[in-house]
Amino acid sequence: MTLNVMVTGAARGIGRAIAELYAERGARVLSADLNLPPLLKGQERVKADVASRAGRARIVAAARDKLGRVDVLVNNAAYQEAHGSVLEVSEAGWQRTLDVNLTAPLLLVRALIELLPPGGAVVNVASVQGLFAEQGNAAYTSSKGGLVNLTRAMCLDLAPRGLRVNAVAPGAISTEGLRAAIDASDDPDQTRRDYEDLHALRRIGTPREVAQAVYFLGSPEASFITGVILPIDGGMTASFMMAGRPV
Numbered sequence: 080m081t082l083n084v085m086v087t088g089a090a091r092g093i094g095r096a097i098a099e100l101y102a103e104r105g106a107r108v109l110s111a112d113l114n115l116p117p118l119l120k121g122q123e124r125v126k127a128d129v130a131s132r133a134g135r136a137r138i139v140a141a142a143r144d145k146l147g148r149v150d151v152l153v154n155n156a157a158y159q160e161a162h163g164s165v166l167e168v169s170e171a172g173w174q175r176t177l178d179v180n181l182t183a184p185l186l187l188v189r190a191l192i193e194l195l196p197p198g199g200a201v202v203n204v205a206s207v208q209g210l211f212a213e214q215g216n217a218a219y220t221s222s223k224g225g226l227v228n229l230t231r232a233m234c235l236d237l238a239p240r241g242l243r244v245n246a247v248a249p250g251a252i253s254t255e256g257l258r259a260a261i262d263a264s265d266d267p268d269q270t271r272r273d274y275e276d277l278h279a280l281r282r283i284g285t286p287r288e289v290a291q292a293v294y295f296l297g298s299p300e301a302s303f304i305t306g307v308i309l310p311i312d313g314g315m316t317a318s319f320m321m322a323g324r325p326v
């Protein structure tokens with residue numbers, strides 16, 4: 080039976096890698112993004128804002144038409160306001176961050192619930208910033224912390240339907256966004272090394288490494304795993320020291 084998969088935020092970065100991995104392995108993938116994702120061979124796509132009611136309605140209609148059934152839903156789309164501390168972050172930025180990163184996964188699961196069959200799985204893409212806070216990034220870190228516990232709430236509330244719900248918590252991953260941030264810094268080589276040194280493995284991860292973990296959590300190989308937050312972080316969260324400094 081062909082696996083039907085919906086991935087949000089799949090136009091680029093980690094979401095793109097997730098959609099590509101599923102497609103490579105023969106799944107039918109529906110990619111949803113604010114920007115139209117590049118078309119994968121034999122795959123479907125929908126342009127939609129996961130944080131808007133109209134966008135979610137388009138996603139549900141596309142899922143019904145193109146897939147009929149959603150075996151795996153990957154909530155990956157995210158918004159990050161330019162860094163803002165607790166005292167600085169704008170109300171609009173705070174609200175948009177929570178709308179996209181926390182409320183949209185809740186409402187999308189609700190909107191798609193009748194298409195998620197028993198044995199189906201939801202994988203939420205959280206962050207190590209959902210496990211610990213980063214100074215000066217109040218909205219994003221709060222949204223990901225919320226998504227971590229929303230994952231546990233979904234695990235408990237959807238288990239009676241035979242659904243499993245897990246999350247991945249990536250460390251620094253080499254995406255367009257991270258590379259641009261490194262390049263825009265005063266000393267890109269030093270900034271790259273600083274990012275690498277956050278991880279026990281002393282390197283930045285790849286989108287493919289996150290995709291492989293998402294694939295596993297969504298697969299029958301993980302049939303007794305639910306409510307788990309899996310760090311994909313090269314050992315970052317194994318330590319109470321980061322970059323040689325106590326945190």
Ligand SMILES: NC(=O)c1ccc[n+]([C@@H]2O[C@H](COP(=O)([O-])OP(=O)(O)OC[C@H]3O[C@@H](n4cnc5c(N)ncnc54)[C@H](O)[C@@H]3O)[C@@H](O)[C@H]2O)c1
Pocket residue numbers: 087088089090091092093094111112113114127128129130154155156157158179204205206207248249250251252253254255256257
């Ligand atoms: N890159 C990292 O280092 C890193 C680390 C930890 C967690 N993450 C998480 O991984 C996920 C993917 O990150 P990324 O770095 O690939 O991000 P990215 O910014 O490169 O891509 C995000 C995609 O989501 C889409 N998107 C944003 N808001 C949307 C909305 N409202 N509706 C529909 N689509 C929307 C964007 O258009 C974009 O294509 C996010 O949840 C992010 O928080 C990333």
